[in-house]
Amino acid sequence: MSAFSLVGEVWLRPGKDDALRRRHPWVYRGALARPLPQSLGPVAVFSASGDYLGVGLPSSSSGSLALRMVCFAPEPWEPSTLHQRLQGAWRLRKRLRIVSEAWRLLHAEGDGVPGLVADVYGRYLVFELYEPLWELYLQLLAEVAMSLTGARHVLLRRTYREGVEVVKGDLPREPVSVREHRWRLLADLAAGQKTGLFLDQRDNRWLVCRNSRGTRLLNLFAYTGGFAVAALLGGAETVLNVESSGRALALAQQTYVANGLPVREGEFLQGDAFTVCRRLAAKGEQFDWVVVDPPAFVKGPGQETRGLSGYRDVNLQALKLLRRGGMLLTCSCSARITVEQLEGALLAAALDAGREVRVLERRGAGPDHPVSLFCPETRHLKALWCAVL
Ligand SMILES: C[S@@+](CC[C@H](N)C(=O)[O-])C[C@H]1O[C@@H](n2cnc3c(N)ncnc32)[C@H](O)[C@@H]1O
Numbered sequence: 001m002s003a004f005s006l007v008g009e010v011w012l013r014p015g016k017d018d019a020l021r022r023r024h025p026w027v028y029r030g031a032l033a034r035p036l037p038q039s040l041g042p043v044a045v046f047s048a049s050g051d052y053l054g055v056g057l058p059s060s061s062s063g064s065l066a067l068r069m070v071c072f073a074p075e076p077w078e079p080s081t082l083h084q085r086l087q088g089a090w091r092l093r094k095r096l097r098i099v100s101e102a103w104r105l106l107h108a109e110g111d112g113v114p115g116l117v118a119d120v121y122g123r124y125l126v127f128e129l130y131e132p133l134w135e136l137y138l139q140l141l142a143e144v145a146m147s148l149t150g151a152r153h154v155l156l157r158r159t160y161r162e163g164v165e166v167v168k169g170d171l172p173r174e175p176v177s178v179r180e181h182r183w184r185l186l187a188d189l190a191a192g193q194k195t196g197l198f199l200d201q202r203d204n205r206w207l208v209c210r211n212s213r214g215t216r217l218l219n220l221f222a223y224t225g226g227f228a229v230a231a232l233l234g235g236a237e238t239v240l241n242v243e244s245s246g247r248a249l250a251l252a253q254q255t256y257v258a259n260g261l262p263v264r265e266g267e268f269l270q271g272d273a274f275t276v277c278r279r280l281a282a283k284g285e286q287f288d289w290v291v292v293d294p295p296a297f298v299k300g301p302g303q304e305t306r307g308l309s310g311y312r313d314v315n316l317q318a319l320k321l322l323r324r325g326g327m328l329l330t331c332s333c334s335a336r337i338t339v340e341q342l343e344g345a346l347l348a349a350a351l352d353a354g355r356e357v358r359v360l361e362r363r364g365a366g367p368d369h370p371v372s373l374f375c376p377e378t379r380h381l382k383a384l385w386c387a388v389l
Pocket of ligand 1: 193221222244271273
């Protein structure tokens with residue numbers, strides 16, 4: 001039996017096939033007429049009236065998501081289907097002319113592979129699985145992706161399990177150095193966050209680089225200092241990095257060295273960004289630029305109100321620290337928060353701070369993170385580039 005052999009059938013309850021007919025790839029447990037088959041593998045999905053709708057991969061989590069559709073009728077689910085998806089994703093990236101050695105090859109729903117991400121870091125390729133059943137296809141995925149990209153080493157990370165596994169080649173002994181625009185970034189592929197770097201922010205780092213000459217920048221939620229090196233190489237005078245992870249900050253310092261930048265004492269603050277901001281404001285510190293790139297404050301249903309108050313608070317702190325005429329890049333990577341909601345949180349913060357904020361651009365992830373029009377919920381990163389008076 002191959003990984004493409006269907007292990008059973010799933011029937012939907014009456015009226016629950018609308019979303020699939022609109023090619024939305026998620027099926028919730030409440031839509032199923034009967035529980036999922038016990039065997040682990042792809043299943044054929046039928047409407048209550050017996051129409052074949054396509055093939056789904058059952059979710060192994062106990063959450064509300066039951067299935068992720070990997071193809072819609074009449075497309076077959078077979079090795080050539082996956083091969084073509086990878087080739088399509090590769091061809092698209094080639095056309096995008098991404099200015100980086102690190103880029104996203106597969107962006108889950110946006111590339112027709114829901115629950116699966118693959119990032120390229122030079123000669124390394126890192127798969128990140130959100131759904132264990134993708135492990136059935138890993139060897140095939142690795143072989144095809146290696147032949148397309150020229151990667152020599154393939155690593156596997158999972159959102160549902162700690163650690164990293166080597167699929168092909170070797171684990172890097174040190175952080176992998178990749179060139180992006182004018183700078184180098186160091187990626188800890190084995191233990192860093194996500195697959196190593198936040199590749200979705202590449203174009204926003206470039207924006208900061210181009211607009212930071214002569215400025216004093218506050219880099220909140222700095223991780224490994226990507227925005228900081230972009231700003232410094234763009235002519236910023238100083239950058240203060242604030243980050244809760246000591247490991248990330250240590251790599252940020254190495255990243256400075258890799259870019260020939262001096263590592264100055266006091267420019268890497270380990271701590272809680274909210275507390276640090278209040279302390280900086282109490283000391284009367286002021287900045288020309290503030291980057292706010294927090295972790296997702298809304299991770300699941302029911303967290304929206306609390307999460308939005310987090311966005312409001314962090315932006316209030318940022319506004320208090322900005323000089324008149326300063327610039328703000330404020331981000332949310334919560335999929336459940338829309339750009340309008342982020343603007344609402346910023347509006348509330350601006351009123352509290354008594355500052356006028358002008359949105360120069362609504363921004364998001366780079367084009368190697370495509371969003372399926374059929375599944376807009378997967379638009380994670382929203383960013384607002386603002387002038388603050
Ligand atoms: C979305 S990532 C930032 C990515 C970074 N801007 C980049 O471009 O590489 C969020 C970061 O915030 C850090 N973090 C989480 N909670 C924090 C807090 N309360 N204060 C400071 N940093 C925090 C995480 O460790 C993570 O590195």
